[in-house]
Amino acid sequence: MRTRTSLIIEEEILAKIDIIAEEKNKRAAVIEKALLEFIAREEKKPNSRLNAEPAHPKAVSKAK
Numbered sequence: 001m002r003t004r005t006s007l008i009i010e011e012e013i014l015a016k017i018d019i020i021a022e023e024k025n026k027r028a029a030v031i032e033k034a035l036l037e038f039i040a041r042e043e044k045k046p047n048s049r050l051n052a053e054p055a056h057p058k059a060v061s062k063a064k
Contacts, residue, residue, distance in 0.1 A: 007031075014027075017030050018030060
């Protein structure tokens, strides 16, 4: 399930995201891909909190 959210991002970062995305309607896809890659790296760390039980109630209900 996708959820709409709002982010505050530095203009310089957003400009670089737009260059990568090529079109502003692809901006969200670029950000999502970057976050997924970051999460994957974090999960590989031995002491990552992501390897523990999810603390967020919605995360628990989605996992079931």
